[in-house]
Amino acid sequence: MSKLSLDEPGLLGLYRVMIRIRVFENAVRRLAKEGKMPARFGLYTGQEAVAAGVSAHLGPDDQIGSTHRPLGHLIAKGCNLNRLMAELCGKATGFNKGKAGPYHLFDPSVGALGANGVVGGSVPMAAGYALADQLRADGCVSVSYFGEGGSNQGGVQETLNLAACWKLPMVFICENSSPEVQRMLGHEIDYPQLSIDRVSLRAANYGMPGSTRDGWDVLEVYKAAGEAIKRAREGGGPTLLEFKVHQLEGNLEGRIEANEKEKVWCPIELFKAKLTKDGVLTPKIDEKIREEETTAVQKAIDYAMSSPEPKLSEAYTDVFAEGG
Amino acid sequence: MDMREITFGEALNEAHMLEMERDQDIIVFGENVSSGWRAATKGLKERFGRERVRDAPITETAFIGAGVGAAIAGMRPIVELMLVDFSLVAMDQILNQMAKSTYMSGGAVKVPMTLRVLTGAGTSSGATHSESLHGLFAHMPGIKVVVPSTPFDAKGLLISSIRDDSPKVFMEHRLLYPFKGYVPEEPYTVPLGVANLVREGTDVTVVATGLMVHEAVKAADELKPEASIEVIDPRTLVPLDEEAILDSVKKTGRLVVVDEDYKFCGFSAEVAALVAEKALSSLEAPVARVATPNVPLPYNPSLERHLLPSKEKIVGAVRRAMG
Numbered sequence: 264m265s266k267l268s269l270d271e272p273g274l275l276g277l278y279r280v281m282i283r284i285r286v287f288e289n290a291v292r293r294l295a296k297e298g299k300m301p302a303r304f305g306l307y308t309g310q311e312a313v314a315a316g317v318s319a320h321l322g323p324d325d326q327i328g329s330t331h332r333p334l335g336h337l338i339a340k341g342c343n344l345n346r347l348m349a350e351l352c353g354k355a356t357g358f359n360k361g362k363a364g365p366y367h368l369f370d371p372s373v374g375a376l377g378a379n380g381v382v383g384g385s386v387p388m389a390a391g392y393a394l395a396d397q398l399r400a401d402g403c404v405s406v407s408y409f410g411e412g413g414s415n416q417g418g419v420q421e422t423l424n425l426a427a428c429w430k431l432p433m434v435f436i437c438e439n440s441s442p443e444v445q446r447m448l449g450h451e452i453d454y455p456q457l458s459i460d461r462v463s464l465r466a467a468n469y470g471m472p473g474s475t476r477d478g479w480d481v482l483e484v485y486k487a488a489g490e491a492i493k494r495a496r497e498g499g500g501p502t503l504l505e506f507k508v509h510q511l512e513g514n515l516e517g518r519i520e521a522n523e524k525e526k527v528w529c530p531i532e533l534f535k536a537k538l539t540k541d542g543v544l545t546p547k548i549d550e551k552i553r554e555e556e557t558t559a560v561q562k563a564i565d566y567a568m569s570s571p572e573p574k575l576s577e578a579y580t581d582v583f584a585e586g587g
Numbered sequence: 588m589d590m591r592e593i594t595f596g597e598a599l600n601e602a603h604m605l606e607m608e609r610d611q612d613i614i615v616f617g618e619n620v621s622s623g624w625r626a627a628t629k630g631l632k633e634r635f636g637r638e639r640v641r642d643a644p645i646t647e648t649a650f651i652g653a654g655v656g657a658a659i660a661g662m663r664p665i666v667e668l669m670l671v672d673f674s675l676v677a678m679d680q681i682l683n684q685m686a687k688s689t690y691m692s693g694g695a696v697k698v699p700m701t702l703r704v705l706t707g708a709g710t711s712s713g714a715t716h717s718e719s720l721h722g723l724f725a726h727m728p729g730i731k732v733v734v735p736s737t738p739f740d741a742k743g744l745l746i747s748s749i750r751d752d753s754p755k756v757f758m759e760h761r762l763l764y765p766f767k768g769y770v771p772e773e774p775y776t777v778p779l780g781v782a783n784l785v786r787e788g789t790d791v792t793v794v795a796t797g798l799m800v801h802e803a804v805k806a807a808d809e810l811k812p813e814a815s816i817e818v819i820d821p822r823t824l825v826p827l828d829e830e831a832i833l834d835s836v837k838k839t840g841r842l843v844v845v846d847e848d849y850k851f852c853g854f855s856a857e858v859a860a861l862v863a864e865k866a867l868s869s870l871e872a873p874v875a876r877v878a879t880p881n882v883p884l885p886y887n888p889s890l891e892r893h894l895l896p897s898k899e900k901i902v903g904a905v906r907r908a909m910g
Binding site: 326328357358359360361362363367368369370371376377379380381384385386387388389390391392393394395396397398405417418421422424425428429577580581582583584585 | 614638639641643644646648649650651652653654655656657658659660661662664679680683684687688689690691692693694695696697698699728729731751752753
């Protein structure tokens with residue numbers, strides 16, 4: 264599964280996943296504005312290269328722990344779009360019967376073990392997934408996503424230490440839209456989340472390798488993640504990978520399309536230019552991929568819209584495990 | 588069943604040994620669980636190896652969270668916390684992630700984890716090493732709260748907890764560890780949600796939990812010449828055997844609730860409210876509560892004793908209830 268060089272279908276596969284995430288999130292934005300979703304929430308626009316490049320190395324039995332911008336991670340991990348959209352709409356046919364919404368979504372069938380509403384909250388749990396992998400010696404790994412804000416949480420720092428002490432098969436992925444990145448975008452920051460520009464510097468404190476890469480370059484993500492995941496699979500222990508990212512339209516108030524300045528940092532535009540230059544992507548292929556993904560997302564919307572609301576009695580179920 | 592007299596700590600140890608032998612997915616971790624000096628986990632590493640029994644760094648958030656994750660991923664972790672007071676540094680993982688993941692996921696994941704915690708005052712350990720806190724966990728939806736009071740219950744309730752698919756906080760009063768009692772050698776379960784009728788009586792119902800069950804029994808002994816006391820140990824606060832409490836109050840008409848946890852918004856208030864809602868007409872006297880006042884527990888032994896429930900205070904409360 265984890266080849267470190269990509270053939271043409273592999274390259275186009277990465278591109279397709281990024282398009283799928285963007286199209287899906289743009290649809291979510293529209294639906295929220297039209298009042299067809301119960302809530303607005305954090306989106307992943309501009310970070311698609313990270314989830315796509317990481318998940319290309321993961322199978323359904325590998326686990327991820329995600330954040331409050333989970334859609335990219337979940338889609339790249341292979342979550343069914345229909346049930347995902349239904350969950351976001353709070354419908355009974357969603358992965359979690361409409362009880363999770365975006366921030367608490369679980370789809371164990373593809374190892375998507377949790378978006379998380381608490382910044383850094385999924386990171387200790389991801390160590391538990393890795394512990395289960397290690398004890399079962401099944402060659403699986405867990406990937407723990409968090410942001411530069413989450414990287415400061417005590418639980419994240421504790422878990423970096425625990426994972427190194429127990430040599431857990433996991434990869435920590437910090438998606439950093441920190442001051443350095445914000446400055447690139449021309450934003451003013453009074454008090455930053457971090458006093459350092461590179462979260463990966465902290466890896467050395469816990470005795471694991473760490474590096475910082477451009478998160479807008481999907482091939483760089485693919486390569487770095489591939490090496491770290493391979494190392495974890497082979498028993499080499501955890502790695503802290505940091506990817507610089509631009510949150511192009513980080514919330515629902517944002518626009519559907521990136522502006523000209525932002526486009527320079529758009530991972531999809533960048534990859535499209537490269538693939539076109541290398542002769543892998545033609546306008547025709549591009550159009551086909553976009554059409555197919557748009558159709559799939561429209562199907563997901565139709566599925567969600569035609570799905571029933573959960574019964575009111577569902578409010579009381581699942582407090583404890585079934586039968587308990 | 589072959590019964591022998593063993594301690595509370597030894598009973599917990601037997602539950603671990605028998606269950607870990609039976610199910611490879613049971614793993615144990617926490618602070619110093621591999622060392623021989625703690626009765627409950629003694630000898631586990633030697634028998635089951637350093638993979639399944641491992642020491643964790645002193646980082647409660649990380650290792651409790653790892654327990655939650657391992658449980659979601661299909662293991663059956665028993666995570667030990669040296670003292671319940673230290674759970675307070677890991678509340679996100681306990682009260683958000685452990686407690687709510689099953690509900691939030693609409694039942695798509697389960698968290699069959701047992702968080703074993705030592706609790707309790709009476710050792711001059713001060714305000715952050717003496718608490719009970721079962722009321723705190725019982726307040727949050729999604730956690731079963733297990734509070735054994737005897738060696739027999741300790742073993743049977745721990746086996747039930749390990750096999751149960753929901754998250755549990757299993758609360759062991761450290762002064763109970765040397766208590767001895769008759770315990771079968773074989774594995775057996777004490778079901779979660781079934782109270783123990785410790786002592787039958789007709790005049791006053793005393794509901795007590797953990798170490799306080801023993802104080803209640805001592806009080807019942809002392810009161811024998813003047814009143815017949817029924818002592819009920821709920822054994823699990825969540826789920827709560829409401830029927831056992833209500834049936835008893837309907838019989839006796841009087842209720843005293845004894846709780847080492849803080850009084851305000853605590854378990855003792857919950858039991859009083861239960862009876863007020865569902866059996867008020869049976870009451871012949873106001874409900875009396877003997878619980879720790881809302882004061883941090885002091886180091887000085889006299890001050891500490893002054894605050895904690897005791898046999899003497901229970902006797903006084905029963906006499907007031909008897910009018």
